[in-house]
Every structure is written in C-alpha cells, then in structure tokens.
Amino acid sequence: xxxxxxxxxxxxxxxxxxxxxxxxxxxxxxxxxxxxxxxxxxxxxxxxxxxxxxxxxxxxxxxxxxxxxxxxxxxxxxxxxxxxxxxxxxxxxxxxxxxxxxxxxxx
Amino acid sequence: xxxxxxxxxxxxxxxxxxxxxxxxxxxxxxxxxxxxxxxxxxxxxxxxxxxxxxxxxxxxxxxxxxxxxxxxxxxxxxxxxxxxxxxxxxxxxxxxxxxxxxxxxxxxxxxxxxxxxxxxxxxxxxxxxxxxxxxxxxxxxxxxxxxxxxxxxxxxxxxxxxxxxxxxxxxxxxxxxxxxxxxxxxxxxxxxxxxxxxxxxxxxxxxxxxxxxxxxxxxxxxxxxxxxxxxxxxxxxxxxxxxxxxxxxxxxxxxxxxxxxxxxxxxxxxxxxxxxxxxxxxxxxxxxxxxxxxxxxxxxxxxxxxxxxxxxxxxxxxxxxxxxxxxxxxxxxxxxxxxxxxxxxxxxxxxxxxxxxxxxxxxxxxxxxxxxxxxxxxxxxxxxxxxxxxxxxxxxxxxxxxxxxxxxxxxxxxxxxxxxxxxxxxxxxxxxxxxxxxxxxxxxxxxxxxxxxxxxxxxxxxxxxxxxxxxx
Numbered sequence: 001x002x003x004x005x006x007x008x009x010x011x012x013x014x015x016x017x018x019x020x021x022x023x024x025x026x027x028x029x030x031x032x033x034x035x036x037x038x039x040x041x042x043x044x045x046x047x048x049x050x051x052x053x054x055x056x057x058x059x060x061x062x063x064x065x066x067x068x069x070x071x072x073x074x075x076x077x078x079x080x081x082x083x084x085x086x087x088x089x090x091x092x093x094x095x096x097x098x099x100x101x102x103x104x105x106x107x
Numbered sequence: 108x109x110x111x112x113x114x115x116x117x118x119x120x121x122x123x124x125x126x127x128x129x130x131x132x133x134x135x136x137x138x139x140x141x142x143x144x145x146x147x148x149x150x151x152x153x154x155x156x157x158x159x160x161x162x163x164x165x166x167x168x169x170x171x172x173x174x175x176x177x178x179x180x181x182x183x184x185x186x187x188x189x190x191x192x193x194x195x196x197x198x199x200x201x202x203x204x205x206x207x208x209x210x211x212x213x214x215x216x217x218x219x220x221x222x223x224x225x226x227x228x229x230x231x232x233x234x235x236x237x238x239x240x241x242x243x244x245x246x247x248x249x250x251x252x253x254x255x256x257x258x259x260x261x262x263x264x265x266x267x268x269x270x271x272x273x274x275x276x277x278x279x280x281x282x283x284x285x286x287x288x289x290x291x292x293x294x295x296x297x298x299x300x301x302x303x304x305x306x307x308x309x310x311x312x313x314x315x316x317x318x319x320x321x322x323x324x325x326x327x328x329x330x331x332x333x334x335x336x337x338x339x340x341x342x343x344x345x346x347x348x349x350x351x352x353x354x355x356x357x358x359x360x361x362x363x364x365x366x367x368x369x370x371x372x373x374x375x376x377x378x379x380x381x382x383x384x385x386x387x388x389x390x391x392x393x394x395x396x397x398x399x400x401x402x403x404x405x406x407x408x409x410x411x412x413x414x415x416x417x418x419x420x421x422x423x424x425x426x427x428x429x430x431x432x433x434x435x436x437x438x439x440x441x442x443x444x445x446x447x448x449x450x451x452x453x454x455x456x457x458x459x460x461x462x463x464x465x466x467x468x469x470x471x472x473x474x475x476x477x478x479x480x481x482x483x484x485x486x487x488x489x490x491x492x493x494x495x496x497x498x499x500x501x502x503x504x505x506x507x508x509x510x511x512x513x514x515x516x517x518x519x520x521x522x523x524x525x526x527x528x529x530x531x532x533x534x535x536x537x538x539x540x541x542x543x544x545x546x547x548x549x550x551x552x553x554x555x556x557x558x559x560x561x562x563x564x565x566x567x568x569x570x571x572x573x574x575x576x577x578x579x
Contacts (some may be wrong), residue, residue: 049423049424050361052391053361054361056359060297061299063268067267067268081387081419081422089296089328090293090296093227
C-alpha cells in the first residue's frame with residue numbers, strides 16, 4: 001500500500017496501487033503518527049494506479065490535521081491523470097504539489 | 108536609510124527607501140560583507156520607482172559581492188520603472204526577480220489581488236499567514252460588491268482551512284457572481300460540507316460551465332452511493348461540456364454504479380475528446396476487464412484515443428496484456444504499432460520483448476523504428492550491438508535516438524559512438540553526442556571537447572561545449 005523512507009531526515013511516503021477509503025485511512029493514520037516526530041512529510045504519487053473520491057477525502061483530512069498542527073504535507077510525482085483529478089476539484093490550489101521528490105524535499 | 112532585517116535560516120531582507128542614496132546601497136554592501144553564512148539576500152525595491160545609473164552600478168556591486176559570498180541575491184517587488192531600467196541596461200538576465208508580499212500593508216495587497224498575474228500568489232500568501240488582521244480584511248472583502256475580492260475571500264477561507272468561517276462561504280452560494288459561486292462550491296467540497304450537497308446539485312444546470320464543473324467536482328468529492336445515479340443523466344446531455352464533466356465526476360466517485368454507466372456510455376459516445384477522456388476514466392477502475400477494454404481502444408481511429416489508451420495501459424501496469432500488445436507492434440496501421448511499441452517500452456523488462464522489437468524493426472515505418480529504439484533503451488537489456496549500427500543510419504532522428512538509447516544500455520559503447528557522432532553533419536545529433544559525453548565523462552573528455560570546439564560552427568553546440576569546459 002505504501003512504503004516509507006527517511007530521506008535526509010524527512011519521511012517520504014511512496015503510495016502504491018490504489019488510494020481508496022481503506023488505504024487512504026491507513027495512510028492518514030500512519031502520517032499522523034509520523035507528524036508526532038517530524039515537521040514535514042512528502043507523499044510520492046509515483047506508484048498510484050487508482051484513486052477515488054473516498055481516498056482523496058482522507059488525504060484532504062490529513063491536510064487539515066497537518067495545518068492544524070502546523071506541519072508540512074507535500075505531494076509530488078503525480079501523473080498527468082492524477083494531477084487532473086486534483087485540478088478538477090480545485091485541490092491543486094490547496095495542496096503543495098511539486099513535480100518531483102527532490103523539489104518536494106527542498107520545499 | 109536602508110532597513111536591514113536578518114531573518115532565520117540565513118536570509119536577510121534589505122529594504123531600500125523610496126528616494127535612495129548611495130549610502131543605502133553601501134550600508135547593504137557593508138552588511139553583506141561583514142556577515143557570515145548568508146544564504147539569501149532579498150533586496151526589497153518596493154518603494155523605489157526609478158533608479159539612476161549610479162544606483163545601477165551599486166546593484167551590480169551587490170550582485171558581485173553576493174556571488175563572492177556564495178549568497179543568492181533576489182531583487183524583490185521591483186516596480187515597472189526599475190524593471191525597464193534593468194532591461195535597457197541589459198542586466199535583467201543577471202538578476203533573480205521575485206515578489207515578497209510581506210513588505211505590503213494589507214490594504215496594498217488589495218491592489219495586487221486585482222492583478223490577474225498576482226491574484227493566486229496573493230491569496231496563497233494571505234492564506235499562509237492568516238491572522239486577525241487578514242480576518243478583518245477578508246470580512247471587508249465579503250461585504251464589498253467586487254466579485255474579485257469576494258472570490259479571493261472565499262478562496263482564502265478555503266486555503267487557510269478557516270472552518271469557523273464556513274457560514275460565510277455558504278452564503279456565497281447565492282451570490283450573483285458566477286466566479287464567487289464557483290469558489291464557494293469548491294471550498295465547501297474541500298471542507299467536506301455534506302449538508303450542502305443538495306443545494307449544490309442545482310448548479311449542475313448552471314449556464315456557466317465553470318460553475319457546473321465545480322458542482323460536479325464537489326458532488327463527487329462528497330459522494331455517497333446515490334450520487335452516481337444522479338450524475339448519470341448528464342451523460343445524456345447534448346452539451347458535450349456537461350458530458351465531459353459527468354465523466355470526470357463519475358470517474359472520481361469510482362463506485363460500481365459509475366463504472367457501469369461509463370462503460371455503457373463508451374458504447375455510445377462519438378466525440379473524440381470525450382472518448383479519449385473515457386479511456387482515462389475507465390482506467391481508474393481496478394477491474395480485471397479494464398486492460399482488455401483499453402487494449403481494444405488502441406485500435407480506434409483517433410490517434411488521441413490510442414495515445415490515451417496506451418498511456419493508461421502503462422499507468423495501470425498492464426503487464427498481463429504484454430503478449431497482446433506485442434502482436435500490435437507489427438500492425439499495418441502505423442499509429443497502432445507506434446503506441447503499442449511505446450507501451451511495450453514502458454511495461455516490459457524481458458528479453459522476449461527485446462527480440463520482438465528487434466525482429467520487427469526492419470519491417471516498420473520510420474516513426475515506429477524511432478519508437479522501437481527508444482523502447483529498447485527503456486527496457487534496458489543489452490542489445491547494444493544492434494543499436495550501435497543504427498548510430499550510422501541515414502536518418503538523423505534515428506541516429507540521435509540510437510545515441511540516447513545506447514547511453515541507457517552500454518556506457519562505454521555510448522561514449523565511443525558519441526565521439527564518432529561529433530562529426531555528424533546534423534547539429535542536433537552532435538548536440539546529443541555532447542550531452543552523452545558530458546553525462547558519461549570518459550577520460551580526457553574536456554580536452555577532446557576543447558579540440559572539437561576549434562572547428563565547431565553551430566552556436567548551440569558551441570555554447571554547450573563552452574558550458575562544459577568552463578569557457579562560457
């Protein structure tokens with residue numbers, strides 16, 4: 001579902017396969033735990049094949065939590081189709097979206 | 108007097124007064140000179156409407172000093188008069204120019220919001236720095252009759268996640284301004300305001316397509332099991348824009364109902380753009396039959412549809428369909444073969460795929476040949492002998508692509524081929540060869556490139572070499 005790597009002190013979460021209600025919830029809970037120990041988490045969408053509105057809602061909820069706790073949630077490596085999904089809902093203007101991991105890490 | 112504010116993380120903001128004097132720039136230089144570890148210097152010119160030439164000389168001096176100190180210099184909030192002065196002096200390319208909204212009073216930001224180029228950035232800035240001052244400011248925006256300011260207020264509430272102001276956003280659903288209604292609909296979706304969904308449905312019939320699109324997006328974001336059925340009716344609309352929106356919304360909802368509706372619609376839809384979108388939409392369903400549907404779409408008449416089907420097959424990693432895709436590599440329709448090869452290059456890592464591509468190479472059109480060379484590079488298995496011979500092909504696009512793929516497969520052979528290609532009669536091939544030499548860095552490559560520079564006449568190739576050997 002996802003893998004986590006520590007890249008120079010920042011957690012990068014590599015999403016894999018499907019982002020739906022179940023995987024989205026697990027992702028949200030895991031990242032909330034990470035935020036207890038770190039200020040920034042990067043979500044890489046490179047391995048995302050499927051995503052639906054239920055999964056997207058969990059990621060929005062995660063953003064709300066991160067904002068509330070003054071944490072940084074950054075997204076990167078989205079395919080054109082996934083980016084289109086964010087743009088359709090206007091969420092491309094809400095999330096910090098970077099073209100690739102290295103730029104997301106720089107912030 | 109220049110106002111110098113060192114901030115955290117090695118950044119300093121130096122604000123130059125409206126009527127600058129030489130000492131203001133000297134103060135800045137002294138500060139930079141005496142500082143250690145400055146990462147970034149922001150020279151704020153917000154209040155400076157014009158710069159005399161003597162001050163331009165001071166700017167150059169600060170630029171030189173910042174380079175010497177390894178600090179990044181950014182001129183911020185540059186006014187038109189100063190910008191023109193830098194342009195006339197041919198200095199514009201030597202300075203980084205940016206905006207720093209922190210220098211502006213809240214009431215000054217209103218004017219910047221009116222600039223379409225700055226509107227998004229100002230909203231972002233206020234949302235990121237949202238406090239009571241900005242809360243009062245957007246309360247004023249909401250009371251105004253200016254649609255730009257009201258929309259900005261709504262977007263700031265949304266982006267700053269100010270849930271306590273959600274009632275203000277809901278009121279905007281009755282605004283006479285379409286842009287305000289659109290913004291309010293989107294923000295209510297971000298906020299997860301499910302109780303507003305019923306009200307938002309009416310906007311699907313809006314004469315303003317942006318409003319209808321926002322409504323469809325928010326409904327799909329807030330969707331439950333009933334919403335696919337409600338949105339389905341818009342697939343029947345004579346307005347193709349509404350059909351497009353319905354496809355996007357159903358794809359995002361992504362339940363069994365929406366899948367069934369989209370499949371049915373695929374059987375009816377004639378519009379090329381919408382069939383292209385359907386290919387993408389259906390690929391978002393994790394169903395076993397989806398790769399087969401996409402495979403059949405590779406043979407549609409439209410190139411756009413084929414491209415969407417091929418890229419969707421790649422995105423969903425349809426490796427179980429690789430044998431079927433390989434059969435299309437030799438299709439008599441050039442574009443079917445082309446997109447099949449593209450998909451093979453992205454999906455396959457096996458020798459079998461390499462063998463099929465190499466075997467078909469002599470039989471296919473030039474465009475497909477180039478795609479095959481690219482695919483072989485992407486697959487990455489060693490077929491360097493085959494590609495090496497293509498570096499001398501009569502077609503320059505083939506020569507260039509062969510160099511590129513060789514570089515992905517066999518470094519030594521790529522360097523050898525790249526040196527040979529420095530004598531190619533076409534400059535883009537020489538340029539590619541130099542890129543490869545730069546990447547592979549074979550022994551004494553800089554000396555060899557310097558020698559080659561003596562005879563090279565093409566400007567772009569010369570500049571590329573000069574940048575590598577440090578002569579630019």
